[in-house]
Amino acid sequence: MSTETMASDSLELKPGLAGFFDDWGSDQRAFKGVPWGKAMMWIFLVSDTFIFGCFLASYMTVRMSTLDPWPSASEVFALSFGGAPIPLILIAIMTFVLITSSGTMALAVNYGYRKNKWVTFWLLLATALLGATFVGMQVFEWSKLIFEEGVRPWGNPMGAAQFGSVFFMVTGFHGFHVSIGVIFLFIFSYKVATGHLDKQTPGWFTKRGGNYEEIEILGLYWHFVDLVWVFIFAFFYLW
Amino acid sequence: MEHIAHDETSFVRPAEVGEMELYHPKTWLGKYVFSQDAKTIAIQYAGTAIAIGMVALVLSWLMRLQLAWPNTFTFIDPAYYLQAVTMHGMIMVVYLLTALFLGGFGNYLIPLMVGARDMVFPWLNMISFWVYFMAVLLLAASFFVGGGSTGAGWTLYPPQAILPGTPGSEAGILLMLASLAVFIIGFTMGGLNYVVTILQARTRGMTLMRMPLTVWGIFVATVLALFAFPALFVSAIMMALDILLGTSFFMPAIMTMGTESEHVGGNPLLFQHLFWFFGHPEVYIVALPAFGIVSDLISVHARKNIFGYRMMVWAIVIIGALSFVVWAHHMYVSGMNPYFGFFFATTTLIIAVPTALKVYNWVLTLWQGNIHLTVPMLFSIAFLLFFINGGMTGLFLGNATVSMPLSDTLFVVAHFHMVMAVAPVMVVCGAIYHWYPKITGRWYHEGMARFHFWVTFVGSYLVFLPMHYLGIMGVPRRYFEITGTSFLPDSAQSVNASITIAALVVGFAQLVFIFNLVVSSFNGRKAPGNPWNATTLEWQTAHTPPEHGNFGDELPCVYRWAYDYSVPGAEDDFIPQNVPPRDRQAEVTP
DSSP, X not given: OHHHXXXXXXXXXXXXXXXXXXXXXXXXXXXXXXXXXXXXXXXXXXXHHHHHHHHHHHHHHXXXXXXXXXXXXXXXXXXXXXXXXXXXXXXXXXXXXXXXXXXXXXXXXXXHHTTXXXXXXXXXXXXXXXXXXXXXXXXXHHHIIIIISOOBTTBBTTBOHHHHHHHHXXXXXXXXXXXXXXXXXXXXXXXXXXXXXXXXXXXTTTOSBOOTHHHHXXXXXXXHHHHHHHHHIIIIIIX | OOOOOOOGGGTSOOOSSOOOOOOOOOSHIIIIISOOOHHHHHHHHHHHHHHHHHHHHHHHHHHHHHHHSTTTSTTOOHHHHHHHHHHHHHIIIIIIIIIIIIIIIIHHHHHHHHTOSSOSOHHHHHHHHHHXXXXXXXXXXXXXXXXXXXXXXXXXXXXTTTSTTSTTTTTHHHHHHHHHHXXXXXXXXXXXXXXXXXXXXXXXXXXXXXXOHHHHHHHHHHHHHHHHHHHHHHHHHHHHHHHHTOOOSSOOSOEETTEEOSOOSOOHHHHHXXXXXXXXXXXHHHHHHHHHHHHHHHHHHTTSOOTTHHHHHHHHHHHHHHGGGOGGGGOGGGOOXXXXXXXXXXXXXXXXXXXXXXXHHHHHHHXXXXXXXXXXXXXXXXXXXXXXXXXXXXXXXXXXXXXXXXXXBHHHHHHHIIIIIIHHHHHHHHHHHHHHHHHHSBOOOHHHHHHXXXXXXXXXXXXXXXXXXXXXXXXXXXXXXOTTOTTSOHHHHHHHHHHHHHHHHHHHHHHHHHHHHHHHHHHSOBOOSSTTOOOSGGGGOSSSSOOTTSSTTSOOOOOSOSOOBSOTTOSSSBOOTTSOOOOHHHHHOO
């Protein structure tokens, strides 16, 4: 009768590690209290981590295998103020802006769960504008590299051709992520302001009724994009 | 023996979330074309995959014709041959098997087997199919552009993939890269759906360790795909940039056609690492769903519980994890630090442990079972025979020292066709026959199905078994012709010809298969709801084929694992998962 016993496992939680695994493998949901969209975003972000991981690993590989010298980051990315070049000043500001936007995003999530519509709206809008500022500064950085310093994806006057290739590719891919985030931040500030989340209007992407959990899901994405920037900052500008 | 009414809440937790809201289409277009029902999407995925798979089948005929009777068919020139080899490989691995197992079987079986009404995000699921469809169109378009499709081999190794002289270096390679990127985007949307549905949308009582192994196989394969496809995506972007913008990620300084290329300082090995970081898990993306499905087929048709269920689950998980640390065994001849070769040979051979464990468990499930030699069972046994054969040759190729002389010979071709082409295709056929009565509500034609089985089984062995001998003789793969080579006897050519005849026959047998599937869906005998007396939830639906929403008014509750076959003391030889346990008191006092 062993299978009959198996069919009617006790619902009591076992103590210790066994209970942990039983709870995790229990019926209906593996992550209790986690909405579908949030679980989906977490798994997507792990997948996206593999994309950026491959990008950064490729960057390190080409940097090590090229024979030409690698341009010095502190010289290439310097800005002159009053005749004196200040290394990495633009990147410092960009990083500051992006990290600040993570702060406003976190506050937006908090006020969203409190259903404080207008504070959430202003915080989301601030996050969107900070994100847009970041993208704007990236455009400035790119145009300075392209038009003033002559860096091209296929070559540059300072050294290894791969410098421009990986720089434009990886910061471009990251900037693309930021831009998508900014677009969604604007969409969601609109949704918050017009009360779509209060009324649970279905979103166009998931077709499931909207609610303030979506702000947290958007926040997950936004913090991830920030975290990726920290790695890009370290590997491209400090190495 | 009487049933005593009992309180079901003593066995199953109360529902944690409310019912899933379903989208009800109002138009014909919304119901059949842009359908948000996972079952319809599954059929769309499977139909598209099989259609493009037939193209790949024809391509394999073309290359076999050239190999058997070199230069008899004048329309096959070397470029044409290489294009056929490349497209055959890529279509079969990515666009047929991956899409069919995950998009087809995943969509159909996951919601039904875990007791959900649909995937968690049906709209995203619908988009996933149409993006996949676009990827297939892009791929098919490359047959018609100037220069034709790429002939770089399915591995697309640079520098040769993008240098002039390789067929399709004009536009074919770009279309291939674009198609792969689009495929990955579409797959990610579907894959996230499958994973979240399995993790978060199971019915009451469906614990992870009560899920049918089919779901486990598809689940782990989808996770692998979500983590492995990014490497292919990144390498596709980088190679496209090398072609379009003249960057040098993969391209070293090189002389081509007498001129110096503009590239300088790139690293071709980087591509190989990225490609195989995707490519090896890809093998298991194809194999793990097959492992899962075949476990269920064997258990149902041998009327016995699967041997070592927990072991089977953990073996799937461990194989999945290990598949990420073995990729460089595809690169033994690429030039690698010997210590790396040692590391990758070791991890490769470690994978043989959980894999062999699974094979033992399948055999032990059959052992003393009440084996019904139905068509699905025949295909399952054929899978075992092919898989064991292919697994054995894997031990040769996993060892760096043995692998090097065998590298790039037909031995490799025989190995991977046995283990990850024919073996999963056996499962695909078996699974289609197994679930056909549920999907269409009708029976397939038994005679045609058995004809299809025997021709495919015997024919595939006739194709791939002799290839091992050719490979050990040193016949290289991908070569346009090998005649007039002093180290090969003339008999090698005769073997090649016999392989081609077998391949042609096997190919035609697949037309019988498709004919059977199409015609029987109109005029096959009506099938009952649970013709195989199986225990899993998809056979317990109120309607056959299941309607939108899968389970009618009330979702089933699960009280037991999926393998209660031939339980001693039970009235039938199977107890469906949604049958509550009898009160044991009732058995003692009649």
